[in-house]
Amino acid sequence: xxxxxxxxxxxxxxxxxxxxxxxxxxxxxxTVVVAVFSIIFSLAIWGVDTVFSxxxxxxxxxx
Numbered sequence: 873x874x875x876x877x878x879x880x881x882x883x884x885x886x887x888x889x890x891x892x893x894x895x896x897x898x899x900x901x902x903t904v905v906v907a908v909f910s911i912i913f914s915l916a917i918w919g920v921d922t923v924f925s926x927x928x929x930x931x932x933x934x935x
Contacts, residue, residue: 894902
Protein backbone atom coordinates (compact mmCIF):
# COMPACT_ATOMS: atom_id res chain seq x y z
CA UNK A 873 0.00 0.00 0.00
CA UNK A 874 2.90 2.34 0.69
CA UNK A 875 4.11 1.82 -2.88
CA UNK A 876 0.81 3.05 -4.33
CA UNK A 877 0.78 6.09 -2.04
CA UNK A 878 4.37 6.90 -2.96
CA UNK A 879 3.57 6.50 -6.66
CA UNK A 880 0.62 8.92 -6.45
CA UNK A 881 2.66 11.44 -4.45
CA UNK A 882 5.52 11.31 -6.97
CA UNK A 883 3.08 11.61 -9.88
CA UNK A 884 1.60 14.81 -8.48
CA UNK A 885 5.07 16.18 -7.80
CA UNK A 886 6.07 15.40 -11.40
CA UNK A 887 3.00 17.20 -12.74
CA UNK A 888 3.59 20.18 -10.48
CA UNK A 889 7.33 20.66 -11.07
CA UNK A 890 8.37 19.11 -14.38
CA UNK A 891 5.44 19.50 -16.77
CA UNK A 892 5.34 22.55 -19.00
CA UNK A 893 1.70 23.60 -19.11
CA UNK A 894 0.46 25.49 -22.20
CA UNK A 895 -0.91 29.00 -21.93
CA UNK A 896 -4.70 29.42 -21.85
CA UNK A 897 -4.99 30.86 -25.36
CA UNK A 898 -3.12 27.88 -26.80
CA UNK A 899 -5.41 25.48 -24.92
CA UNK A 900 -8.46 27.23 -26.37
CA UNK A 901 -7.04 27.20 -29.90
CA UNK A 902 -6.12 23.53 -29.76
CA THR A 903 -9.52 22.65 -28.30
CA VAL A 904 -11.21 24.30 -31.28
CA VAL A 905 -8.90 22.45 -33.68
CA VAL A 906 -9.73 19.09 -32.04
CA ALA A 907 -13.47 19.86 -32.06
CA VAL A 908 -13.44 20.85 -35.76
CA PHE A 909 -11.49 17.77 -36.84
CA SER A 910 -13.73 15.54 -34.70
CA ILE A 911 -16.81 16.94 -36.43
CA ILE A 912 -15.25 16.57 -39.88
CA PHE A 913 -14.15 13.00 -39.13
CA SER A 914 -17.57 12.02 -37.78
CA LEU A 915 -19.27 13.49 -40.87
CA ALA A 916 -16.89 11.54 -43.11
CA ILE A 917 -17.65 8.30 -41.26
CA TRP A 918 -21.38 9.04 -41.45
CA GLY A 919 -21.09 9.63 -45.21
CA VAL A 920 -19.19 6.40 -45.82
CA ASP A 921 -21.66 4.49 -43.64
CA THR A 922 -24.60 5.94 -45.57
CA VAL A 923 -23.07 5.06 -48.93
CA PHE A 924 -22.23 1.50 -47.86
CA SER A 925 -25.72 1.08 -46.41
CA UNK A 926 -27.32 2.09 -49.70
CA UNK A 927 -24.97 -0.15 -51.67
CA UNK A 928 -25.78 -3.13 -49.46
CA UNK A 929 -29.54 -2.46 -49.68
CA UNK A 930 -29.29 -2.19 -53.46
CA UNK A 931 -27.28 -5.40 -53.64
CA UNK A 932 -29.77 -7.40 -51.56
CA UNK A 933 -32.76 -6.00 -53.39
CA UNK A 934 -31.08 -6.99 -56.66
CA UNK A 935 -30.55 -10.60 -55.51
